[in-house]
Amino acid sequence: MKLTAILLTAALWGAVRPVMAQTDSLDHGGPEGLDIYEELLMEDGGSVDPVVPRIAISPLVWDVNDSLSYIPGYDMYCHWNTDVIFDRGNTARFVHDTLRLVLSQQDCDHAIPCDGKLNSPFGPRRGRMHYGIDLELETGDPVKSAFAGMVRISKYNKSFGHVVVVRHQNGLETLYAHLSKRMVEPGQMVEAGDVLGLGGNTGRSYGSHLHFEVRFLDQPIDPSLVFDIEKGQLKAHTFDIHKGTFATIAAAKATAGTRRYHVVRSGDTLSAIARRNGTSVSSLCRLNGISASSTLRLGQRVRVN
Ligand SMILES: [Zn+2]
Structure with a gap:
């Protein structure tokens, strides 16, 4: 893409800021010390806000008005949205060959977000998909960034509670939900292991825990394929993504949506x-x-x- 086209895209994105529609549902299972959030996030309202100049909070905080080259994975996403947590419409970008993502090149470039054990896996749960894993923690425990990157989302959401999303250089995004406190701002660069906030029980959650997601181009990936939570380390230094990665999840989602x-x-x-x-x-x-x-x-x- 030519630079002018990139800049135009960025300008348009700044002008058209999708509004997140939220729905509520009482149709969920009982308390289990876990979150009960739904994938209700991304129905774009399509309304157009006036263009508001964006001002960097500190010299370490960047956005598309500074330079696109600072935005991790901008060439893959072609947008940088600090309002919408995930774009559910982004389903068709990855249809071809296997893409090998480099996760780690040295010991200090990755971190397990918190030390607690896994108490709810990725996959169908109570008739709907659970797009992350739940890790035990106490309210107030530090929650750390899994990899280096730039904070894209730091906000309160009805389902996720206080939530942070970090975009990483390889295009992966990681999400940290139900925090009691957020300690980073959108546009802030973080290193692996940097504290993003404190664990908690906010949003649709029963009991303190961390809901942790890994996504690529808005599509969920089982974090347990990336991290060995029990051993507290990466499963491998690379992660292969192919269309089958998401087809498996789509099939599980279809099953999850059908009550038997x-x-x-x-x-x-x-x-x-x-x-x-x-x-x-x-x-x-x-x-x-x-x-x-x-x-x-x-x-x-x-x-x-
Ligand atoms: Zn969860």
């Missing part, structure tokens, strides 16, 4: 139903508002996902 039920037959037990449906008795109890010792009725519909 089991109709109780003679001889059924909760544990047998759980086993046949790849879930647990405690999940069935939570989904159906019953206890493990509840008596099942013949013909009863038991929700299984």
Whole structure:
């Protein structure tokens, strides 16, 4: 792209600032010490705000009005939006070959965001997708940037609570949600391990924890494919992305969106139903508002996902 075109794109992006539409839903599972956020983020309202000059907060804070070359991954995204957390419409950019992202070249260029153990994985959960992993922490514990990069989002969001998103040089973005305090501003450069804020329980969250996401071109990636949380290290120094990476997630999302039920037959037990449906008795109890010792009725519909 010619420089003039890049600058024009940047100017247009500055002029048209999508407004985030939020919806609320009471349709979620019970408390589990976890977040209950939904992917409700990116329905662009399309309204046009007046162009407001943007002023750097400090010499270390940059935006597109300073120079595009400061924005990590600008050539891939062609925008830098400090309002919208993720662009759900950004689905078709990555359709071709495998792209190998370099994650690390030395020991000090990456960090696990917090020390807590993983208590909820990426994937379908309570009938919808969980696009990150949940890590245990106490409110007030430091939350660190996984890699060096530039803070793109630092704001309060109804679902994520106090949330920070960092764009990294390789195009990956990482998200840190439910913070009690944010300590960085959009445009701020950070190093791996820099404290972005303090862990907490804000937004749609039950119990203090860190909801941590990894995304590429707005598409979610299982952070457990990038980090070995138990060992506290990267899985590998590179990460390969190909269209299959996101097709798997799309398939899981389709499954997650479909509620499945089991109709109780003679001889059924909760544990047998759980086993046949790849879930647990405690999940069935939570989904159906019953206890493990509840008596099942013949013909009863038991929700299984
Ligand atoms: Zn989560």
